[in-house]
Amino acid sequence: MLPQMNLKAALSRTQRFARDTAGATAVLFSLGTVVVMGSIAFGVDAANWFQTDRRLQTGTDLAAVAAASSQTLNTAFEYQGASLTDVATSELGRDGVDTAALTLLEVNSPPTSGAYAGDANAVEVITTQDVQIFFAGLFVNQTPQASARAVARTSWTGNYCILTLDPDASGAVTFSGSASAFLGCGIASNSNAANSVYAGGASTVQTTVVNAVGGIDDNGSIITPVSMQEYANPIVNPYADLMVPAPAPCDYHNVSASGTVTLNPGVYCGDLRVNGDVTFNPGTYVLDGADFVINSGADAYGDEVTFIFTDSPNVTNVGRTRFNGNASIDFSAASTGTYAGILFMQDPNTPNSVGNNSDTWMINGNSSSSFEGVIYVPSNEVELAGSASFSNGCIQVVSGAVTISGNFDVTQQCNDPNQRSIESITVTLVE
Numbered sequence: 001m002l003p004q005m006n007l008k009a010a011l012s013r014t015q016r017f018a019r020d021t022a023g024a025t026a027v028l029f030s031l032g033t034v035v036v037m038g039s040i041a042f043g044v045d046a047a048n049w050f051q052t053d054r055r056l057q058t059g060t061d062l063a064a065v066a067a068a069s070s071q072t073l074n075t076a077f078e079y080q081g082a083s084l085t086d087v088a089t090s091e092l093g094r095d096g097v098d099t100a101a102l103t104l105l106e107v108n109s110p111p112t113s114g115a116y117a118g119d120a121n122a123v124e125v126i127t128t129q130d131v132q133i134f135f136a137g138l139f140v141n142q143t144p145q146a147s148a149r150a151v152a153r154t155s156w157t158g159n160y161c162i163l164t165l166d167p168d169a170s171g172a173v174t175f176s177g178s179a180s181a182f183l184g185c186g187i188a189s190n191s192n193a194a195n196s197v198y199a200g201g202a203s204t205v206q207t208t209v210v211n212a213v214g215g216i217d218d219n220g221s222i223i224t225p226v227s228m229q230e231y232a233n234p235i236v237n238p239y240a241d242l243m244v245p246a247p248a249p250c251d252y253h254n255v256s257a258s259g260t261v262t263l264n265p266g267v268y269c270g271d272l273r274v275n276g277d278v279t280f281n282p283g284t285y286v287l288d289g290a291d292f293v294i295n296s297g298a299d300a301y302g303d304e305v306t307f308i309f310t311d312s313p314n315v316t317n318v319g320r321t322r323f324n325g326n327a328s329i330d331f332s333a334a335s336t337g338t339y340a341g342i343l344f345m346q347d348p349n350t351p352n353s354v355g356n357n358s359d360t361w362m363i364n365g366n367s368s369s370s371f372e373g374v375i376y377v378p379s380n381e382v383e384l385a386g387s388a389s390f391s392n393g394c395i396q397v398v399s400g401a402v403t404i405s406g407n408f409d410v411t412q413q414c415n416d417p418n419q420r421s422i423e424s425i426t427v428t429l430v431e
Contacts, residue, residue, distance in 0.1 A: 052131045053146040059095035060127045060148035061429055063088035067107055068123040068152035068427045073233065084109060088125050097129070103145065104128040111151050114431050122153040122430070151431035156236075156423035160211070161185035163235055163422050165378055166354045166400040167213070171195050174403040175203035175221065181404055183207040188424065189214070190234040191401075197222075203404075211235060211424050229424075238420035239376050239398060242339070244347045245286060247312030265305075271319070274298045280305050280331075284339060288312055291319040296326045303332050306339040306373075310347035318350045320380065325364045333373025333418065341418030343373025343395075350379040354400040361399075371395050374419055396422070 067084045074081045082090075084107045093099050104127060111117050111124030128147040161183060164172040172191035175181065178201065186209035189196040196214030199205055199221035210216060210228040222228065251266030258275040265283025272287060274294040280302030289311040294300050311317045321344060323329060333343040344361075353359040361382045363375070375382060377399040384404045396419050
């Protein structure tokens with residue numbers, strides 16, 4: 001009977017054990033905790049991976065834009081700045097990318113792949129970076145990586161008819177007094193001053209766009225259909241390649257034209273003064289160390305003419321214009337040849353004297369005056385003053401600085417094919 005009793009007891013104990021649930025919750029909780037903590041850990045790793053990937057892509061986008069901008073500005077202004085790789089690295093760091101964790105940083109200009117492969121105006125940036133992981137490291141043998149690629153391309157947009165080149169001039173573009181300007185084109189200043197473009201007094205300016213490397217102080221006088229662009233990229237000087245003719249012997253000395261006179265192209269040494277009714281035959285007039293003076297009451301006419309101001313051989317005494325009020329002036333620029341579109345040109349080697357009033361180019365005239373062409377004075381200020389009106393003409397002013405004052409009226413709605421386009425630099429992320 002004893003073995004049967006033991007068997008029954010054993011079966012009874014087994015059945016009681018099977019029915020006993022004491023401690024099961026603890027076991028299940030332990031197993032569940034492992035699963036939950038693992039999921040959280042994997043979630044943290046996934047979130048960090050996503051964040052790293054997004055930060056890297058954003059940084060790579062901005063690095064491509066910065067590199068494209070640097071390349072274009074360096075080329076346009078003949079400046080040797082930092083390498084494109086250094087520019088990209090610096091931008092990535094500013095955007096929160098751990099550059100020390102980068103396993104690849106490749107900057108290609110032109111791009112080597114994609115829709116813009118071989119495009120000299122585009123820059124490609126490719127990056128990869130190790131991603132820090134936590135729990136997932138127990139299950140993978142390799143460190144995961146985030147990767148990004150971006151392409152930025154430079155283009156030129158806009159159409160400007162006033163461009164000032166001095167990088168520091170206060171009020172590089174100034175409208176003062178009761179000046180009025182109605183421009184079917186834009187205004188641009190490469191000055192980084194806080195008042196790079198200034199409009200004060202009772203001046204009225206209507207223009208298509210205003211672009212300034214520095215600030216704009218308009219006092220409500222400037223009206224544009226689009227927002228004015230402060231602290232923008234500088235504008236490239238489209239006439240930077242123009243040079244004056246080689247020195248030549250003087251053809252005329254200290255000319256003072258009175259009465260009814262016709263003048264011919266050539267080299268004028270000593271001041272050229274217009275006192276009467278003077279016609280300028282077509283061609284190039286080189287003023288070697290000479291001012292060009294048109295006195296009050298004079299009449300000056302010239303079609304297909306270019307006036308070039310230089311001082312051979314040392315460029316120490318380059319002349320300027322002094323057009324006085326109440327003169328009647330009608331000039332149009334040459335339409336062919338090296339200086340097509342150029343009406344007045346200063347030797348580009350002239351030392352900069354923006355701010356020196358004695359070197360300012362004065363252009364006055366009466367309401368019948370007409371100027372058609374480019375006024376290119378890269379090292380001095382041009383002042384358009386008095387009661388002149390350019391409402392009948394098509395002008396482009398590229399100078400160190402420019403002031404429009406008095407009752408000067410400029411109506412500019414033209415598209416002269418002989419004038420080079422003045423455009424702003426735009427960098428766009430394209431891939």
